[in-house]
Amino acid sequence: MSDTATSGLKQSFQLxxxxxxxxxxxxxxxxxxxxxxxxxxxxxxxxxxxxxxPLIISLEKYQGLDSELDxxxxxxxxxxxxxxxxxxxxxxxxxxxxxxxxxxxxxxGGSLRDPTATPAPSANDTAPEPPAIAPAEPAMxxxxxxxxxxxSQTVRSGQQVYAPEGDLIILAPVQAGAExxxxxxxxxxxxxxxxxxxxxxxxEGSRVFCQSLEAELVSIAGHYKISEDLQENxxxxxxxxxLRDDLLVVTPLDKA
Amino acid sequence: xxxIIVVTSGKGGVGKTTTSASISTGLAKRGHKTVVIDFDVGLxxxxxxxxxxxxxxYDFVNVIQGxxxxxxxxxxxxxxxxxxxxxxxxxxxxxxxxxxxxEKIINELSETFDYIVCDSPxxxxxxALMALYxxxxxxxxxxxxxxxxxxxxxxxxxxxxKSRRAEMGQDPVKEHLLLTRYNPDRVERGEMLSVSDVExxxxxxxxxxxxxxxxxxxxSNQGLPVILEGQSDAGQAYEDAVARLLxxxxxxxxxxxxxxxxxxxxxxxx
Numbered sequence: 001m002s003d004t005a006t007s008g009l010k011q012s013f014q015l016x017x018x019x020x021x022x023x024x025x026x027x028x029x030x031x032x033x034x035x036x037x038x039x040x041x042x043x044x045x046x047x048x049x050x051x052x053x054p055l056i057i058s059l060e061k062y063q064g065l066d067s068e069l070d071x072x073x074x075x076x077x078x079x080x081x082x083x084x085x086x087x088x089x090x091x092x093x094x095x096x097x098x099x100x101x102x103x104x105x106x107x108x109g110g111s112l113r114d115p116t117a118t119p120a121p122s123a124n125d126t127a128p129e130p131p132a133i134a135p136a137e138p139a140m141x142x143x144x145x146x147x148x149x150x151x152s153q154t155v156r157s158g159q160q161v162y163a164p165e166g167d168l169i170i171l172a173p174v175q176a177g178a179e180x181x182x183x184x185x186x187x188x189x190x191x192x193x194x195x196x197x198x199x200x201x202x203x204e205g206s207r208v209f210c211q212s213l214e215a216e217l218v219s220i221a222g223h224y225k226i227s228e229d230l231q232e233n234x235x236x237x238x239x240x241x242x243l244r245d246d247l248l249v250v251t252p253l254d255k256a
Numbered sequence: 257x258x259x260i261i262v263v264t265s266g267k268g269g270v271g272k273t274t275t276s277a278s279i280s281t282g283l284a285k286r287g288h289k290t291v292v293i294d295f296d297v298g299l300x301x302x303x304x305x306x307x308x309x310x311x312x313x314y315d316f317v318n319v320i321q322g323x324x325x326x327x328x329x330x331x332x333x334x335x336x337x338x339x340x341x342x343x344x345x346x347x348x349x350x351x352x353x354x355x356x357x358x359e360k361i362i363n364e365l366s367e368t369f370d371y372i373v374c375d376s377p378x379x380x381x382x383x384a385l386m387a388l389y390x391x392x393x394x395x396x397x398x399x400x401x402x403x404x405x406x407x408x409x410x411x412x413x414x415x416x417x418k419s420r421r422a423e424m425g426q427d428p429v430k431e432h433l434l435l436t437r438y439n440p441d442r443v444e445r446g447e448m449l450s451v452s453d454v455e456x457x458x459x460x461x462x463x464x465x466x467x468x469x470x471x472x473x474x475x476s477n478q479g480l481p482v483i484l485e486g487q488s489d490a491g492q493a494y495e496d497a498v499a500r501l502l503x504x505x506x507x508x509x510x511x512x513x514x515x516x517x518x519x520x521x522x523x524x525x526x
Contacts, residue, residue, distance in 0.1 A: 154459060156413025157406055158380075173459065175409045 021165060023201060024056045024089070029064035036077045043081050045219060046197050048160045049181055051082045056107055057099075058089040066094045071102035146183070155180060155194065168198075176216060185209070191236075197224075199243075208241040213250065223248055258366040261373050261501075262391035262429075264415075266407030268378030270399045271436040271466070274476060275494075276375035277305045278483035279395065282498030284339035285483075288370040291330065293361075294344035295387035296377035297353060303343045306333065307479025317345035320357035326364055335484065340369075350383040362390050380414060389420050393430040395463060395501075399437045400449040405457055408433075412460065432463035434497060439468040440513040451511055464497030466490050467510040 043050045055078060057071075075085045087105035090096045096106055146166030155161050155170060157177030162168075168182035171189045178194035180186055185207050186198045192210035199206030199221035206220050214236055216227050220243045230250065238253040263276040273296075280292035294302035297317060303309040308331045314324035319342075326342075333339035342361075345352070365372050376387035388394060394415050398408040415429045416422055422429070435454060442448045455462055466472075471488040475481065483498070485491035489510050496506045 153416065154412075156416065157409040159413045159417070175457070176406060177410065178413075 021201075022054055022056050022086075024058040026058045026060070027062050029062070030068050030070065030074070032070070032073050032077075035074065039077055039081060039083075042222070043083075045217075045222070045224060046179070046181055046200065048179060049162065049197075049200060053083055054086045055083050056087045056089055057085060057104075059091045059095050060089060062091060062095075066092070066098070069095065069098055071098055071104060075102065075104075148184075149182070154190075157194070176214075182206070192218075195219075204243050206243075209239075209253070211238050212236050213239045213241075218248065220248060258369045258372045259393065260362065260366075260391050261371060261393045261395060262376055262388045263373060263395045263397060264376040264384060264388055264411050265378065265397040265404070266380060266384075266411040267399070267404045270397050270404055271472075272378070272397050273301045273305055273375055274472060274482060275395060275397050275434060275436065275466075276302060276373055277481040278491075278494040279498060279501070280371070280373040281333075281336055281339060281481040282483045282494060283371045283373070283501075284333070284336040286498070286502070287338060289338045289368065290371040290373060291340040291342060291365055291369050292373040292375060293342040294375050295353070295383055296375065297344045297348055297350045297383060298346065299377065300344035300346050302375050303331075303341065304479060305476050305481065306341050308333070308341055308343070309479075312343045315343045315345040316361070317348045317352045319361055320352065320354065326361065350377070350381070350386075353383060353386045355386070355389065358386050359390065380410060384411075385414070385418060388415055388429075389418070391415070391419055391429050392421070393432065393501075395432045395434050396458070396460065397434050397436055398454060398458070400435060400439075400443065400451075400454055402449070405449065405454055408458060412458065431460040432501065433458055433460050434463045434466065436466040437468040438465045438510070440511060444513060451508075462508065463500055464493055465508060465511050466493045466497075 057074060071088070078085050085104060087107045088095070088099035089107045090099055099106055148167040148169050149163035150169045150171070151161055152171045154172040155174045155178040157175050160179045160181070161170070163182040163184070165183050167184040167187065168180055169187045170180060173190040174180055174188050174192050174194045174196065176193040179197070180194065181197045181200050183201050184198065184203060186196050186209070188196065188210040191212035191214050193214045193216070195217040196208050196215060197219040198208050202221050204221040208218050208220065213230060213234055215230060218225055218230065218241050220241065223243055223246060225248045234250050234252050239250050240253055241248055241250050261279070263272050263279065265272050276292055280290050284290040292302065293316060294300050303312055311331050314329040316329070318324040319326055319329045329342055331341045331343065333341065362372060374387045374391065377383040396408050396411060398404050412431060415431065419429050421427060433455065435451060438451070439448060443450045451462070451465055467489045469488060469490040471485050472482050472490050475485055482488065482490050483494040493510050496509065499506050
């Protein structure tokens with residue numbers, strides 16, 4: 001949908017509807033120091049992924065007092081880690097007022113599980129009602145699965161491959177010191193010697209498959225195991241790794 | 257058009273300069289007009305190994321900055337008359353190497369030379385990036401130990417993403433693995449990675465295996481490229497590597513211990 005010039009006059013810009021996938025930080029309560037510590041821990045798992053990303057703060061599950069909400073501190077913490085807070089998904093009027101005070105865009109509520117339903121933040125939005133903010137056709141992309149990213153070259157030490165929406169399929173080794181990340185599953189048809197992070201937006205059903213498990217770290221939806229813990233079983237063999245009751249479970253592929 | 261070959265490794269002290277000296281000498285001995293450039297600005301060594309340190313007047317940086325012409329800076333080797341050396345500056349900063357400056361010199365050398373061998377500094381900083389940027393082929397020098405293999409893997413990633421060929425979307429830089437300081441006895445005792453271990457991890461074609469040898473050290477100290485020590489294992493191994501670089505098919509030697517060669521041959525790769 002685009003706003004075409006009807007008068008025939010030349011315009012300096014055109015408004016277009018855009019649908020982007022954003023990362024949401026679901027805040028349960030806010031404590032300055034704890035927030036900073038937790039943020040640092042999260043980021044250390046995938047430093048490259050969080051660099052310069054836009055982030056929205058989601059308050060739908062916020063249980064703390066609204067008076068404890070300090071958006072300036074949140075923005076400050078995030079900025080120190082290279083993350084840009086662009087908007088807030090507020091639950092009540094007080095939270096909206098606070099967000100407006102911190103010059104953050106207000107976003108309509110929605111299910112966090114479905115990132116494609118998140119409309120792009122719009123700078124001049126002041127009205128909190130969802131319909132006023134997202135007049136564009138709501139979800140043109142929902143039924144279409146995100147395409148998998150396919151890599152056929154060795155991922156070398158120091159390199160990072162990132163599939164922000166779907167699965168990541170690698171038809172070559174992932175070397176020690178390399179990092180592969182995906183919103184969905186990760187398949188490595190070769191030895192996995194580096195770090196693999198699947199379900200980075202929180203998809204707990206994601207899995208990691210590899211021909212030979214020699215990884216430095218495997219993470220699914222933020223739950224991770226390091227090399228030391230992985231060596232206990234099926235080391236250097238073909239496995240799948242999945243999340244069961246918040247624990248990473250390694251299963252040999254021939255027994256799956 | 258000259259073929260541009262970078263000798264690189266990531267890790268320091270693995271034998272890049274020794275290799276640059278021997279490969280360039282080997283190419284020149286076979287009649288190819290060859291120039292070897294020292295990219296290690298600030299820590300120049302190549303002139304010592306080539307025994308021409310007393311003849312350095314102008315250097316690479318002087319030429320880039322227009323203070324001398326290429327002909328003034330190039331030093332003609334005394335042993336092989338198709339070989340020239342472009343020494344590094346000892347006093348400047350690595351930042352003196354600019355992409356434009358290096359390109360201009362490489363283009364100028366390309367007109368008259370068959371091979372340009374670029375001796376890279378260690379690390380993955382500016383100097384190393386400049387050395388590999390214009391490469392058509394890369395000789396990745398690796399010692400049979402884990403940290404060296406890791407660094408070589410890193411440099412291979414950089415060759416695939418930051419070289420001119422990668423940026424222009426041309427055919428990738430042709431990669432060669434050269435394993436140096438190889439000691440078959442220590443491999444048998446499990447103290448070193450074997451050739452097949454390193455080949456399996458790095459997954460690039462093997463150009464040669466240079467055995468660990470006192471001859472290499474003696475030759476460097478005398479300012480003699482070890483390839484000219486024709487009787488030594490190391491010299492012959494470099495000779496083989498040059499032949500393979502030029503497309504000849506030669507069997508790999510010096511990969512097994514002296515005494516138990518029959519047995520280790522039996523169990524090679526096992």
